[in-house]
Amino acid sequence: MKRITVLFLFILGIALVSWNFWKRDPQNVSQDLSQSNTSMRPISNDSEKVKTHEVSIADTKIPSSDKQNQFNHFIKSLPIIDDLQNLSPEEVHHTPEIIKDGGELIGRIHAEADSDATKRVDAMSFFKKCAEDEQIVTAIRAVCLNKIYKLVPVWKIPTPLSDSRISKDVLKLSHKIP
Amino acid sequence: MKKIIGMTLMLTLSTASEARERFAGIYLDSSIPASQIRIIKDDLAYLYSNPIKDVDSEFQSMAELTKVDGPHLYNWVYNRVKYIIGEEYKLRGRNAVTKKGHTFPATPLPPSLLKRTNRYERISIMSNAGAELYLTGKLANVLRGLKLDNKSVFAPSPRVGIIQVGEGHFLERLLINKELQSEANKIKRLSTIFHEARHGDGHSEHVGFIHSKCPPGHNLSGFDACEAYSNGAYSIDAVATKTLLLNCKTCSIEDKTKLSATIADAYSRVVVRSHLKTEAQLLEEMATYQRVIDFYIGFIAANPKGAEASIKELERLQKQMKECEAQLKELKTPVHPKKMDAKPEGSFEEVSVEKSSSLMKSSLLRK
Numbered sequence A: 001m002k003r004i005t006v007l008f009l010f011i012l013g014i015a016l017v018s019w020n021f022w023k024r025d026p027q028n029v030s031q032d033l034s035q036s037n038t039s040m041r042p043i044s045n046d047s048e049k050v051k052t053h054e055v056s057i058a059d060t061k062i063p064s065s066d067k068q069n070q071f072n073h074f075i076k077s078l079p080i081i082d083d084l085q086n087l088s089p090e091e092v093h094h095t096p097e098i099i100k101d102g103g104e105l106i107g108r109i110h111a112e113a114d115s116d117a118t119k120r121v122d123a124m125s126f127f128k129k130c131a132e133d134e135q136i137v138t139a140i141r142a143v144c145l146n147k148i149y150k151l152v153p154v155w156k157i158p159t160p161l162s163d164s165r166i167s168k169d170v171l172k173l174s175h176k177i178p
Numbered sequence B: 001m002k003k004i005i006g007m008t009l010m011l012t013l014s015t016a017s018e019a020r021e022r023f024a025g026i027y028l029d030s031s032i033p034a035s036q037i038r039i040i041k042d043d044l045a046y047l048y049s050n051p052i053k054d055v056d057s058e059f060q061s062m063a064e065l066t067k068v069d070g071p072h073l074y075n076w077v078y079n080r081v082k083y084i085i086g087e088e089y090k091l092r093g094r095n096a097v098t099k100k101g102h103t104f105p106a107t108p109l110p111p112s113l114l115k116r117t118n119r120y121e122r123i124s125i126m127s128n129a130g131a132e133l134y135l136t137g138k139l140a141n142v143l144r145g146l147k148l149d150n151k152s153v154f155a156p157s158p159r160v161g162i163i164q165v166g167e168g169h170f171l172e173r174l175l176i177n178k179e180l181q182s183e184a185n186k187i188k189r190l191s192t193i194f195h196e197a198r199h200g201d202g203h204s205e206h207v208g209f210i211h212s213k214c215p216p217g218h219n220l221s222g223f224d225a226c227e228a229y230s231n232g233a234y235s236i237d238a239v240a241t242k243t244l245l246l247n248c249k250t251c252s253i254e255d256k257t258k259l260s261a262t263i264a265d266a267y268s269r270v271v272v273r274s275h276l277k278t279e280a281q282l283l284e285e286m287a288t289y290q291r292v293i294d295f296y297i298g299f300i301a302a303n304p305k306g307a308e309a310s311i312k313e314l315e316r317l318q319k320q321m322k323e324c325e326a327q328l329k330e331l332k333t334p335v336h337p338k339k340m341d342a343k344p345e346g347s348f349e350e351v352s353v354e355k356s357s358s359l360m361k362s363s364l365l366r367k
């Protein structure tokens, strides 16, 4: 009897794991994004829930809360100032890899929202979060702010910013980017 | 006999596989792997043939170019890059040559060079070995050089143009996308060449436009990865990337954003202030320090015995307070990065755009 119970639990476990695996949409680019940034800050467990969240057009009409936003958990993958301090002198002479990776992530979110209008509110909210986060590397925040200024008139999504959270340096840099 | 023939054949073959060559006038050393040589050549040809239409407004004056087009940009690079050596090339030992009795210009050396503790022993992407030879030579009052192209190449100026290229210059993870020969990757690699080439310029205290320590409060605080000039290596790097990006025909949104991050990073290294805090932040910090200082003063007065640790802490806090006061004073005085005279010191030859273009054209015909 014990053996049957153990076997049953084992099969149930396998079934649950498989179900969890197959219910994920392999076409979900957000999932790809997380996979491409394994070297960065770990993504918290609650982000897993966000990753599988399906976005409908209705969702995009109202500003997304943190939990609904499919991109916000990527904030944790952007480089922070402390990450730079841990690099070697050789690694910081030219643009460090972590800054390039951060740029790539922002670019992929932009590209994804560019081709799928339903993702634009979430993308814009991500850019705002990134631009206002004082822990994130200044150059990356500037890229996010630049995205907001460039995309607000194109995507027509109002994205008010908190002046006190955007430093002069971030603002100045954002205007230097093409 | 057979053995001798075999060995001779092997030696001939190994020499042939390490053939050094010249491309558009630039000597490419046999220490560079063949696959990297191909990329370097293609990148330089891309720069020369670039039909530049949009130009960043700062580029022309910053690089002192009469015209911003492919041939002029290549000429700018060629005047600063004459020899490229690979990562495996040893800058010491048998390759190093010296000559005594050389008279260096009687100009002061950059203060940061005298204070420098770390030398980049290991290169990951690229470095201007020629400028380094000149600077360390001037510091030791010995003309330094390297054995290159079957001769001794000395560095009587930072403009000697010896660039060492590392594996990182070609690594996919350090580039923009997976296509090694994509336009975006060419732009990234060329911007690094512009950066290193700039280290061959400047004189006196800004000779080699060498980097200075990033100030407290900066993201890279403590690293020798900043500059106080408006036309140094990071600035040239940024405007060159920007101009090439503006003219990129095949760059995707991802490529453009990734290159933009490198532009923002390069510009973020141009800092004059010793800190990047706002006035409000500084005032807040000072108020905090003052409250703790007041506490310690009272505590030490009430407990004079065994207050050594508290006195030490009080001194530390007072030092921090003074630093904040100095920063606040500096913040109230507007400072801008200074444009420095880029003329290099020492003896060097300036090559005309006609000459560098003809060298490129004949190499392209042979390609």
Ligand SMILES: [Zn+2]
Pocket (backbone or CB within 6 Å): A093, B195, B196, B199, B211, B233
């Ligand atoms: Zn440099």
